[in-house]
Amino acid sequence: MEKLKIAIHYGADAVYLGGEQFGLRAMAGNFSSDEFPAALDLCHRHGVKAYLTVNSYPDDHQLGLLERYLQRMAPLPFDAYIVADPGVLRMVRRISPQRELHLSTQANTINRESALFWQDQGVSRINLAREMTLDGIRTTAKALTIPCEVFVHGALCIAYSGRCLLSSALTGRSANQGACTQPCRWRYSLQEESRPGVYLPIEEDHHGTFIFNSKDLCLLEQLPELISAGVGALKIEGRMKGVHYLAGVLRVYRTALDAYARDPLHYSTDPAWLEELATVSNRGYTTGFLFGDPRDVGQSYQAGYQRSHQLVGVVESVDPDNGTGLVAVRNRFRTGDLLELIGPAMKQLTFTAGELQLQHPDDDTLSATEVVHPNQRLIMPLPAAAAPDDLLRLPQTDCTLPPEVRPSHG
């Protein structure tokens, strides 16, 4: 629910929500059936559409469970379901015949004939495979009478999105059931057949090897091309991510799209937007397959995630009378730290953390403190422009930013 609020606050037009079953983010802290009505109500009060993800590939023995799940979901006012498996599509048609259906990227639609096939099946939107080029997207969008959607930002697979057995094979958790443990990001070594237990390190550099380690997708600079190619919706991958990632990425793309809509002729990418994308957790950015095979520049040669800022608090409420706010602490900070307050539309203010008043959970009484820790709540002075759901973050002094903020092209 917190991530949903952040997505709405930072400018999403639509969100995709996962239930406890049959979505593709089994470990994402999904909504229970009881929580959906409040989530849908929140979306619709803000004019935001809500789509239910039913885009896993269920086994035959899961069909009974799926049927009961879809029956429970049927009365809820989702704006569409996102499906990938033709069997799931067929079952939704039977249980909720009026339901709008979007085709998931998991269906791996990579050519216009596939797209036309799915259009014939009655889906009202197709999320194209991340592996499509800009030319392919243009040709496909032109051939369709329904909108197509593309992922513009987020993690990439080294297989066709999610069609991968690495996680199943190594951990028993299936990517196709939404339980990928991302073993493509792990480190691998070499073992000679007749010497079990003798591991030979593979070293591309001092961090080890990165044979499967894709950078993250970032198509911020290509928004005008995507819009003129006929793309009707842009999707940001974010449900396994934290609120800082959601806020940072959403406010950049929202601001960019609004700027383009206002004045397409004079639009250009603001370098500050790319810098903002480097503040959130990422593996280095690439334009993926948009311009063809990404080759080695689509690969991350860093050991893991990088980010330049750390989330330290979420503003819960503000008191304009005395210039303070109630803040939920996410990471340690102290009086005197130089913090950034961020909000929608690239609102960004740097200020020094002043007097910190810890709120005691039992009786809400306050006591002065110098340092606060995760899961505490406190009252503190905030810049006048602060609003609920704004975030506080701390630049990381030990951060090594990627040498280039700009995404690499294939």
Ligand code: SF4
């Ligand atoms: S292991 Fe990696 S490539 Fe395979 S599904 Fe998971 S994230 Fe994608």
